[in-house]
Amino acid sequence: MMQTTTTREEQIKAYAKELGFDLVGIAEAIPSIFQQQYRDWLEKGYAGQMEYLARNLERRLNPQELLPNARSLIVVAMNYYADTEEGPGTPPVRPNHAIFARYARGDDYHDVITKRLYQLLEYIKKRIDPNAAGRVYVDAGPLLEREVAQRAGLGWFGKNTMLINSRRGSYFFLGALVTDLDLEPDRPAQGHCGRCKRCIEACPTGALIAPYQLDARRCISYLTIELKEAIPVELRPALSANGNRIFGCDICQEVCPFNQKFSVPTTEPAFQPREITRNSRLVNLLQLSEPEFREKFRKSPVKRAKRRGLLRNVATALAYSDDPEAEAALQNAAEHDPDPLVREHAAWALDTLRKRKTTSSSP
Ligand code: SF4
Ligand code: SF4
Known part of the structure; x- marks a missing residue:
């Protein structure tokens, strides 16, 4: 035998x-x-x-x-x-709602x-x-x-x-x-993108400056998570370029044919989306207090941005919202939010929103 x-x-x-x-x-x-x-x-x-x-x-x-x-x-x-409600590779089409990068849900x-x-x-x-x-x-x-x-x-x-x-x-x-165990290594993986360049073309900020090269300073993931200060004004509109990317950005993964064809939902309980990352209106997120933020994002990667970072991003995205409550929410945050970074972004967003409304209503 x-x-x-x-x-x-x-x-x-x-x-x-x-x-x-x-x-x-x-x-x-x-x-x-x-x-x-x-x-x-x-x-x-x-x-x-x-x-x-x-x-x-x-x-x-x-x-x-x-x-x-x-x-x-x-x-x-x-x-x-x-x-979630979206199919493989497609972002959720929910106007006025937040999109969290999938890894952070x-x-x-x-x-x-x-x-x-x-x-x-x-x-x-x-x-x-x-x-x-x-x-x-x-x-x-x-x-x-x-x-x-x-x-x-x-x-x-x-x-x-x-x-x-x-x-x-x-x-x-x-x-x-x-x-320190001596183990037999596997063979390195082989593969390539061929002539595809969908990710480079889809990136809303041009952060993929060349194939395989990322300038993180322009990447929405960096701007919404790692950057601790004000988001450069010229990059602020990009947060709403394809949904409201208020924590990370999956666009260069969503357009990738390998994900569109092969991604399957995880069965890992720890990575199932929470209600707040799956279904939040921007105007509601802008009202999160510090204790609420800590409670909702306990053990979540979103903690990394802290409340001030997340609300800075939410305020920025609201500049391009057509939610009837956006203006009031921004005005309230611009005047009363305890954090100056949030107040500044809310004031900018309010100004941008009002200008947009004026332009669209003028004959
Ligand atoms: S994560 Fe978004 S912003 Fe960053 S490189 Fe990819 S598409 Fe561009
Ligand atoms: S979208 Fe995917 S397959 Fe196409 S170039 Fe980018 S990484 Fe490669």
Whole structure:
């Protein structure tokens, strides 16, 4: 009778799937091969105010810095695609309502993925090698995770800078367990966009300055989440260019044919959309108090923008709203919001809204 043996790699991958990871692969724990490109990108200022991306650069770009004797990276991906009222690839067409990026509609992925990667490490210690050591990488930097995921066979780089899996699309969270176990690496993923450039053409701010190159300072995701100050006036209209993108932006993923064809809704309970991220009128969001914000966005990625960032974005989007209550809501925020950043954006939006009304009503 033929004997089948399960390799350590197969055992690890099977358990990772049991933990709810959709994709899993293995890469060698070598320093990033894109170090120079990453440094150039930072030097050109494309990271904007995201100074944290330049901190601990060695650690970000070399797994050995995180774990001495690191040998392998177990790289995982978790689908976060949430199909609400919209179909795959299409944004919700709900005038005067907010659109939150899909990744932010449920619970914070850092907590979910980190916890499960440590569970995977526990499993490895129990079943494979009691002396195995490991450290978890979640959000080590935009490049590193995508690079190791590509080397581990999970997907390839699209022109929108996202990691694309040819049969699953790009709506994935990525994470990695760095370990000192010597594991057989997978083959790097192969694939390409061909002549497609839909993402570049669809980006409302021109943030994709060339294939595979993002100037984060123009990206709505950066402007609505990472930027802590005023949104540059010339970029404010873009938040409403395709729905009201008040926290992140999925446009360059929505238009991607790989997502339109292959995205399937996640079954992970933690990533199911909350009522507030799925169904909120802008005028109601503009009235959120600090305690309400904390309660509604507990354990949510939206906390990152804080109340002042979120309401700044909401006020900005209301400049282009035709909600009959927009003007009153903006006036109230411009006069009474406790935060000066929100007041300034509300005043600008009120002014813009009134000018639009005057123009459209003039003969
Ligand atoms: S997330 Fe939006 S703004 Fe940023 S590059 Fe993609 S389409 Fe452009
Ligand atoms: S939209 Fe087209 S060019 Fe952009 S990432 Fe997808 S396949 Fe590539």
